[in-house]
Amino acid sequence: MKDYTVLKASFGLHIKKIRESKGxxxxxxxxxxxxDESNISKIENGKVNIQLSTIFELAKGLGIEPKELLDFKI
Structure with missing residues (x-):
């Protein structure tokens, strides 16, 4: 199994920046x-792999298009 630690951390940081930029x-x-708030925190801290459905829920919660969640650099 591949180690996606850096990818998860980069994605989580991107989510956190979006959330904080929106206040x-x-x-x-x-x-x-x-x-759940605790799941969002785990995502932002790079602790979990997420499913496609979670990307759509996060986008809804942040008021953005799902594709914006994947527009980040590792």
């Missing part, structure tokens, strides 16, 4: 989508 707390994103 949203973890709780606010949680309330705007079908994801």
């Amino acid at each position: 949203y707390s973890l709780i606010e994103v949680d309330q705007r989508c079908d994801l």
Whole structure:
């Protein structure tokens, strides 16, 4: 199995930057989508691999298009 630690960390940091740029707390994103605050935190901290459905939920919670979540550099 490949180690995707750097990829997960970069993706998580990207999510966090988007959230903070919009002035949203973890709780606010949680309330705007079908994801738990603790799961969002784990994603932002690069602790978990996520599914496609999670990308769509995060995008909904952040008020952006899903493709914007994948526009980051490693």
